[in-house]
Structure formats: structure tokens, C-alpha cells
Amino acid sequence: MADVSEFYVEDMTCGHCERAVREALAENLPGAAVTIDLPRHHVRVEGDAEKAQTAIREAGYTPVAV
Template sequence: MTTTTFTVPDMTCGHCEKTVRGALAEVLPGADVDIDLSTHSVTVTGDAATAEAAMREVGYSPERVE
């Protein structure tokens, strides 16, 4: 399974983290999601394009980390 890390600069609080986690769980059920709020980092297993689209859909601006 592919793992992708995103920087999400506009994810700034616990509510943001919960929203992002919920969006990812909805489109990638069972995916491993690791969020580090202090570095604005989201690491997720599964399809990167689906994960990125889900975060954008709920109002965030993810950028893939190469």
C-alpha cells in the first residue's frame, strides 16, 4: 500500500485535525492516517489523489511532500 505525506499549512487546530481525519476516513476506510499538527503534516496510506481531493473538499490546501 502506498504511503503519502502532505503538508497542510492551513490545518492549525484540533478541530482542523478532526475534520481532515474524518474526510480521509470517509474516502479511504481503514487507511492508516498519522497527523502531526505541530508540523502541519498528514501521512496516509492509500490513493494519494483521493486523499488530496478529500482534504480539498473540506477546505484545506494539502501539498504533497516529495
């Protein structure tokens, strides 16, 4: 089973934000399963937590591990 990381991303507020986060994660963790709950600002992703957090940050958002 792959490692799973979860983040609270307060500044992910709309569909555009969700797409940007998804694209950043897909680019940095190809093939990783990503689940986003936009109303809760919650991102769940398989793979390396540090890579995921860096990808979200580089996309312009502020992830906090949960």
C-alpha cells in the first residue's frame, strides 16, 4: 500500500484552485491517487508527503499536513 498524505489547504477556494493543485500533484507525483474535498479545503494524495507539499506550495497554495 502506498503512503497517503493529507493536507488542509485554506487558500484553495474554487474550482480553478482545485485544478491547479491537481495538476501540480499529477506533474510531481505521476499516477498518484488524489482526492480533493474543496468545501473542507482537504487534499488526500498517495505518495511522498514532502513532494506533495512542495508541489502544492509551488502551485501557490499553503498546505498544512493533517
